[in-house]
Amino acid sequence: MNTSTPFELAELQKEARMGAQGSETTARAVPLIDLSDFDRRRDEITEQLWRAAVDVGFFQLVNHGVPVAQVREAFAMSERFFALPQATKAQWPLARNAGWESLAQVRPSTGVPDQKESYQITRPRMAGLYPAEADLPGFQATMLAFEQASWAVGMKVLSCFAEKLGFERDFFARAHDPDADTYQSTLRLLHYYPIPEDVQDKLDYVRGGAHTDFNCLTILYQRDGQGGLQVCPGKEFEAQEWTTVPPREDLITCNIGDMLMRWSDDRLLSNFHRVRNPLPGEYMGGRYSIAFFCQANTDALITSPSGKYPAMTAGDYLAERMKANYRRKD
Numbered sequence: 333m334n335t336s337t338p339f340e341l342a343e344l345q346k347e348a349r350m351g352a353q354g355s356e357t358t359a360r361a362v363p364l365i366d367l368s369d370f371d372r373r374r375d376e377i378t379e380q381l382w383r384a385a386v387d388v389g390f391f392q393l394v395n396h397g398v399p400v401a402q403v404r405e406a407f408a409m410s411e412r413f414f415a416l417p418q419a420t421k422a423q424w425p426l427a428r429n430a431g432w433e434s435l436a437q438v439r440p441s442t443g444v445p446d447q448k449e450s451y452q453i454t455r456p457r458m459a460g461l462y463p464a465e466a467d468l469p470g471f472q473a474t475m476l477a478f479e480q481a482s483w484a485v486g487m488k489v490l491s492c493f494a495e496k497l498g499f500e501r502d503f504f505a506r507a508h509d510p511d512a513d514t515y516q517s518t519l520r521l522l523h524y525y526p527i528p529e530d531v532q533d534k535l536d537y538v539r540g541g542a543h544t545d546f547n548c549l550t551i552l553y554q555r556d557g558q559g560g561l562q563v564c565p566g567k568e569f570e571a572q573e574w575t576t577v578p579p580r581e582d583l584i585t586c587n588i589g590d591m592l593m594r595w596s597d598d599r600l601l602s603n604f605h606r607v608r609n610p611l612p613g614e615y616m617g618g619r620y621s622i623a624f625f626c627q628a629n630t631d632a633l634i635t636s637p638s639g640k641y642p643a644m645t646a647g648d649y650l651a652e653r654m655k656a657n658y659r660r661k662d
């Protein structure tokens with residue numbers, strides 16, 4: 333664990349203290365919220381989302397409108413992508429949330445690289461970063477459709493938070509305008525490497541280090557049987573008790589990110605989460621997950637109504653967080 337906290341943002345100072353193993357608890361549950369019949373049930377759903385967001389900061393959505401066939405298709409494409417040779421993927425190096433990296437993300441909580449590779453799609457920044465159609469037929473179209481479907485779920489949830497915060501219903505949809513060239517929401521394909529046999533009984537718990545997300549809201553897809561995700565609610569971060577988030581392919585896991593925490597004056601708290609290594613006897617193969625980060629457009633000004641946080645554009649905010657995560661590449 334890092335003992336010094338050489339970071340300026342308050343979020344990063346907190347994060348640098350979250351690298352310990354902590355303990356696991358089953359005492360709290362991840363709230364499950366049904367989005368079916370959304371327009372008619374909007375008020376009821378808004379109350380449920382708000383309670384989950386305020387109490388725990390993470391929740392799962394069922395009947396969210398993204399067909400499970402589409403989720404499976406996205407995962408199948410993701411597996412095909414990561415199966416490409418390293419040298420091929422290295423042609424699309426990560427820069428500003430677009431492109432591929434392997435073992436490059438060092439979370440401030442752990443100081444060691446996450447045991448994963450990832451590929452990020454931030455639409456306005458993708459020139460030269462997609463595989464050729466001949467090499468991976470249908471990849472780009474599948475991922476762009478999935479990005480759009482995920483954006484729609486994210487904006488539905490954020491529209492409920494907007495109303496509770498006293499903003500216009502479409503406040504966040506405008507701040508995440510997908511047609512603007514300042515758009516910076518990101519679809520991230522993740523692949524945690526399979527655990528080699530010779531270290532299976534020597535693992536520490538870190539596969540992906542503890543962190544809060546930098547964005548407004550995360551939409552996360554997991555695969556049945558590929559667990560490991562754990563969360564620690566923001567308001568309980570001192571206790572460092574972690575709860576497992578069930579990996580179910582029909583659910584979307586959501587968590588509040590730091591942009592929304594600032595925008596809501598800390599009424600909505602971002603939550604720490606991590607991916608722990610499998611324990612002896614658990615599945616030791618690769619873990620695939622897909623995240624969609626609702627990140628306000630670069631020119632959106634994140635203000636804190638009480639003045640607790642200085643106003644900052646979402647572009648500057650994200651750049652600062654990225655710098656702290658990819659220090660070695662600066």
Ligand SMILES: O=C(O)CCC(=O)C(=O)O
Pocket residue numbers: 520522540545552561605607621622623
């Ligand atoms: O892979 C996961 O389940 C979590 C990924 C994550 O937290 C992230 O990329 O921010």
Ligand SMILES: [Fe+2]
Pocket residue numbers: 543544545605
């Ligand atoms: Fe995350």
